[in-house]
Amino acid sequence: xxxxxxxxxxxxxxxxxxxxxxxxxxxxxxxxxxxxxxxxxxxxxxxxxxxxxxxxxxxxxxxxxxxxxxxxxxxxxxxxxxxxxxxxxxxxxxxxxxxxxxxxxxxxxxxxxxxxxxxxxxxxxxxxxxxxxxxxxxxxxxxxxxxxxxxxxxxxxxxxxxxxxxxxxxxxxxxxxxxxxxxxxxxxxxxxxxxxxxxxxxxxxxxxxxxxxxxxxxxxxxxxxxxxxxxxxxxxxxxxxxxxxxxxxxxxxxxxxxxxxxxxx
Amino acid sequence: xxxxxxxxxxxxxxxxxxxxxxxxxxxxxxxxxxxxxxxxxxxxxxxxxxxxxxxxxxxxxxxxxxxxxxxxxxxxxxxxxxxxxxxxxxxxxxxxxxxxxxxxxxxxxxxxxxxxxxxxxxxxxxxxxxxxxxxxxxxxxxxxxxxxxxxxxxxxxxxxxxxxxxxxxxxxxxxxxxxxxxxxxxxxxxxxxxxxxxxxxxxxxxxxxxxxxxxxxxxxxxxxxxxxxxxxxxxxxxxxxxxxxxxxxxxxxxxxxxxxxxxxxxxxxxxxxxxxxxxxxxxxxxxxxxxxxxxxxxxxxxx
Numbered sequence: 292x293x294x295x296x297x298x299x300x301x302x303x304x305x306x307x308x309x310x311x312x313x314x315x316x317x318x319x320x321x322x323x324x325x326x327x328x329x330x331x332x333x334x335x336x337x338x339x340x341x342x343x344x345x346x347x348x349x350x351x352x353x354x355x356x357x358x359x360x361x362x363x364x365x366x367x368x369x370x371x372x373x374x375x376x377x378x379x380x381x382x383x384x385x386x387x388x389x390x391x392x393x394x395x396x397x398x399x400x401x402x403x404x405x406x407x408x409x410x411x412x413x414x415x416x417x418x419x420x421x422x423x424x425x426x427x428x429x430x431x432x433x434x435x436x437x438x439x440x441x442x443x444x445x446x447x448x449x450x451x452x453x454x455x456x457x458x459x460x461x462x463x464x465x466x467x468x469x470x471x472x473x474x475x476x477x478x479x480x481x482x483x484x485x486x487x488x489x490x491x492x493x494x495x496x497x498x499x500x501x502x503x504x505x506x507x508x509x510x511x512x513x514x515x516x517x518x519x520x521x522x523x524x525x526x527x528x529x530x531x532x533x534x535x536x537x538x539x540x541x542x543x544x545x546x547x548x549x550x551x552x553x554x555x556x
Numbered sequence: 557x558x559x560x561x562x563x564x565x566x567x568x569x570x571x572x573x574x575x576x577x578x579x580x581x582x583x584x585x586x587x588x589x590x591x592x593x594x595x596x597x598x599x600x601x602x603x604x605x606x607x608x609x610x611x612x613x614x615x616x617x618x619x620x621x622x623x624x625x626x627x628x629x630x631x632x633x634x635x636x637x638x639x640x641x642x643x644x645x646x647x648x649x650x651x652x653x654x655x656x657x658x659x660x661x662x663x664x665x666x667x668x669x670x671x672x673x674x675x676x677x678x679x680x681x682x683x684x685x686x687x688x689x690x691x692x693x694x695x696x697x698x699x700x701x702x703x704x705x706x707x708x709x710x711x712x713x714x715x716x717x718x719x720x721x722x723x724x725x726x727x728x729x730x731x732x733x734x735x736x737x738x739x740x741x742x743x744x745x746x747x748x749x750x751x752x753x754x755x756x757x758x759x760x761x762x763x764x765x766x767x768x769x770x771x772x773x774x775x776x777x778x779x780x781x782x783x784x785x786x787x788x789x790x791x792x793x794x795x796x797x798x799x800x801x802x803x804x805x806x807x808x809x810x811x812x813x814x815x816x817x818x819x820x821x822x823x824x825x826x827x828x829x830x831x832x833x834x835x836x837x838x839x840x841x842x843x844x845x846x847x848x849x850x851x852x853x854x855x856x857x858x859x
């Protein structure tokens with residue numbers, strides 16, 4: 292088991308309180324509050340347009356919330372409000388302590404540089420200046436996401452959708468982050484590739500003791516990966532709780548609708 | 557000389573000194589001062605249309621026009637040479653619009669405008685070196701958004717620059733970037749030294765002369781003040797190296813100078829000669845001879 296930060300294991304890693312994002316008069320997300328604990332996987336589900344991605348972007352500092360606060364416990368064990376940090380600190384956080392896995396790998400990868408450089412970029416960004424070490428780490432990470440070693444010098448453009456997504460994950464995990472944001476990581480992949488990716492993610496999350504906030508409209512993905520779930524509709528969180536509990540015994544009529552809408556093969 | 561004086565006499569009725577109007581020169585001088593104050597930082601400036609196409613040195617010309625005075629002696633080089641098209645055209649331009657004295661001797665010049673080379677001879681504190689820069693942003697080919705690259709400079713996020721060097725090593729086994737090799741100025745800004753060969757990079761470090769860079773199309777000016785630290789980026793296990801040449805200059809025998817390849821005939825015969833024409837002439841005048849003698853076309857073995 293992961294024994295990192297044993298003393299702070301019971302303190303939240305991320306504290307979200309009353310986070311609201313308005314687009315003019317329209318609601319992106321409203322009054323969202325929750326705590327995320329180390330090693331916890333939280334799924335945000337809901338139909339498209341429900342505010343999932345807006346919320347995720349507010350948490351990951353990609354969008355500035357209109358009101359409310361988001362605090363993060365850094366490695367020095369200080370709780371810091373993200374929006375009171377300087378931009379330099381936030382960006383530092385983004386490329387060291389955090390990861391962001393985009394739905395479309397092209398948004399998260401540099402498509403014109405090799406797979407090895409994609410994985411190595413974060414290392415170089417934090418000061419790694421030894422080519423041999425960078426390459427070894429990149430090779431190791433490609434192996435961990437099941438990309439053959441001899442593909443290290445290929446462009447992501449030469450990769451399949453599933454491989455690109457795995458490369459994106461490797462690129463994010465190389466600096467041993469503590470918190471990963473994922474926006475529909477399995478969207479657009481066929482089911483067998485999806486299954487392998489989920490398997491991989493589950494393994495990595497458990498091995499590394501990562502905290503994850505995953506946005507998905509796919510309840511099966513949420514059930515497989517997450518411990519806890521938030522159900523969103525029209526920008527509001529309408530139901531939350533343990534994943535199995537919410538999915539097996541949904542209380543809100545909208546959640547019931549969502550659960551019953553899953554196609555049975 | 558009489559011709560120069562005469563031309564100037566005619567042109568002075570048509571042009572303001574150094575072509576640009578005084579307000580423009582002031583604006584450019586402000587940008588230059590800011591550039592000197594923040595070494596390596598790209599200062600935006602309102603580049604003017606010049607009577608030559610972009611890519612022909614409009615940035616360098618504007619910088620030179622802003623710093624040149626009547627007492628200056630101008631040297632204009634293109635790829636190290638005083639007599640290639642770009643150098644001749646721009647030299648004539650300044651003769652016409654300022655009437656200043658020009659020279660091909662590096663020692664005698666107070667302002668040297670250059671495209672793609674730094675003279676072999678060490679420059680002194682009484683000289684200004686003006687570079688013509690096509691693309692001032694070293695991160696441009698890795699990050700196309702200007703908003704993003706400016707932010708990266710502001711926050712000193714330079715990991716991406718090493719991604720380019722990493723790619724070189726992964727593809728070619730060594731850092732294959734041979735020109736426009738990125739440098740770190742005074743431990744703060746990553747800078748594009750303009751498309752000079754990386755051979756010239758060490759000369760920029762602690763140079764006694766003031767170095768000014770002008771990019772006309774991109775509307776940027778940057779500078780390296782005298783005695784400023786300039787370090788070429790590299791990896792610990794793949795350190796920066798300058799270009800090596802296997803043979804000395806064919807006509808002056810110089811070693812450790814940057815050489816150009818010159819094709820001599822249709823049968824694959826070629827020679828390597830100094831790209832800095834003034835340096836090569838000086839050496840020949842001092843009696844140095846390369847292995848092809850004084851006239852390579854008549855050298856033994858040439859038909």
